[in-house]
């Protein structure tokens with residue numbers, strides 16, 4: 001009496017349709033045979049739309065077809081669906097001892113708590129990824145020539161030059177706008193050099209306060225100044241001994257530190273702060289700048305003799321907008337990289353987006369392209385990035401195509417609007433605004449000067 005058919009049906013209906021779970025059932029071939037209402041609502045489909053379709057065409061990042069084929073259950077697996085990490089259970093279904101398919105449940109709750117846990121999980125995954133990167137390369141250089149994407153003549157020429165000059169100790173100056181990949185190129189040079197097993201140490205000359213720069217670079221003896229550690233501290237030069245020292249944004253190096261660096265390079269020795277003892281060091285210098293050092297020399301902000309020392313070999317990286325053939329491959333490469341990291345399935349760009357990418361100015365170069373794709377991946381509800389998934393400031397620049405305006409004018413208006421928008425969004429905080437646009441501080445200041453903002 002208790003287990004009559006009606007009773008069973010009611011129980012099954014309550015379990016499948018009235019709980020907070022999403023259920024999916026597939027047959028041996030991975031075709032959907034059932035999807036409960038909760039799941040249909042969640043992925044915005046109707047049962048009729050999906051019955052008989054392969055489950056991979058219905059649910060992002062699913063593994064139901066694999067479980068239906070292997071018969072191996074997967075419990076509490078993290079699955080990324082519609083911008084969230086869900087908890088998925090996939091259980092094989094057997095009838096009379098034979099594998100006939102699989103049933104899957106996905107737990108989701110649209111509560112604040114769940115959202116918090118989600119962002120917590122995302123942050124942890126990013127952290128794990130960082131540790132994994134560091135473990136793979138404890139010496140600090142994480143990129144090699146293979147990570148440099150681009151098929152343009154310019155990029156190929158740079159790669160060829162890098163192969164020629166990497167071995168040896170000649171100082172190299174990388175010049176290029178913000179986000180053009182200078183750090184990536186510096187890593188690659190180190191990687192290809194005989195120093196690759198030794199450390200690659202980066203110093204961001206613009207980020208260290210002037211009064212700390214010397215002790216950061218050359219270290220200090222115990223008790224050298226108030227607040228100094230008792231046992232002293234090694235400087236970046238000592239840390240890089242035997243390896244490569246990457247001086248990023250060298251144009252921002254204060255003149256006092258320039259004198260010391262010049263001496264270190266000329267004599268191969270340094271003096272830690274608070275001592276007169278000299279120490280021999282052996283480092284190769286790679287520097288990067290997005291300002292014209294020649295201009296800085298004219299303004300007496302950079303020493304000419306240091307310029308000749310660091311610029312034995314010069315590599316100029318052209319801006320992304322001058323390498324139209326690189327935009328498509330780089331965008332595809334970055335989309336793959338970002339989706340692998342976030343676990344969200346987004347596979348392509350609409351033709352309109354690609355067309356826009358090819359004609360946009362890219363003031364923040366590859367970094368800006370990366371930021372734009374990352375935000376679009378988060379925003380899109382489909383597997384394709386459309387124009388409406390692009391950030392607001394880009395969308396605005398799409399609509400200023402008044403008759404009679406040349407491309408140059410359209411682009412500079414778009415740039416000005418983007419700057420205004422970013423300044424407004426960051427409440428006038430210029431550093432934040434530059435960050436929002438994915439460009440460096442100095443190129444941001446150049447631009448606000450240019451448009452008189």
Ligand SMILES: Nc1ncnc2c1ncn2[C@@H]1O[C@H](COP(=O)(O)OP(=O)(O)OP(=O)(O)O)[C@@H](O)[C@H]1O
Nearest residue numbers: 147148149177178179180181182183184366367440
């Ligand atoms: N040719 C490229 N192929 C693949 N990724 C690239 C390329 N160029 C730049 N990137 C990526 O763009 C981002 C910015 O690059 P990077 O930090 O090397 O630029 P940068 O010129 O040093 O910038 P900044 O002057 O602002 O410090 C990184 O994530 C980098 O991996």
